[in-house]
Amino acid sequence: MPSPKLKKFKIIKNLLTLLLSLISISVFIKSKSYGAMSDKYYLNIINNWGNNSFWLKKSLGTKKTLCAMYKISIEKNNKYSEKSKENFNKYCKPKEIINSEEIIESKIYECDQLIDVDFIRNERLSSLQKRLIVFNDCVQIYKLYSKDKRFMNRYWLDHKMYYIFGLSRQEIKNEHEKTDAIFKACNKTSDAELCLLKEKASGAFKYYE
Secondary structure (H helix, E strand, O other), X not given: OOOHHHHHHHHHHHHHHHXXXXXXXXXXHHHOXXXXXXXXXXXXXXXXXXXXXXXXXXXXXXXXXXHHHHHHHHHHOOOOHHHHHHHHHHHOOOOOOOOHHHHHHHHHHHHHHHHOOOHHHOOOOXXXXXXXXXXXXXXXXXXXXXXXXXXXXXXXXXXXXXXXXXXXXXXXXXXXHHHHHHHHHHHOOOOHHHHHHHHHHOOOOHHHO
């Protein structure tokens, strides 16, 4: 049987993890731009989803842009320059070679972008058959890579809500706003920890666990 102190430690640890998630969500809501790309952009992604040449070209373009940014950072010679130099040597030499990890990264990014237009419910964006192929691939991408340390910089929560729980874009937005409101309300109480624990017990954060 775990001791009362150990139980309390685990509760506090879980609560701190939850708090960090809520803070990041609050920032994310303010910064995310829904539906920023054109239909033409999304159609191109969906129709070329299984086209390896398309992803090689796209990943190469992304890599060239990223490497150019690293070079600018190196030339500035500031506190970020050393890390930029390390990344440049690791990812940009030789610059023409694209590995499978970079293609996966590109697809993870596009799975995220497609949520913004609720593509699986958007009849303007190609046929349902093609949209389902992309949707199911994004489900597998989440299952395979959401815990992979190589891709931990991605914002996986929306992937989980959309591709695993089946929420619409608007429902995801509503969930983020509701959670942000709970976080702010609990912050104003005399015992924010207890308030958040009660909300957690009620299932308010079920998508965030």
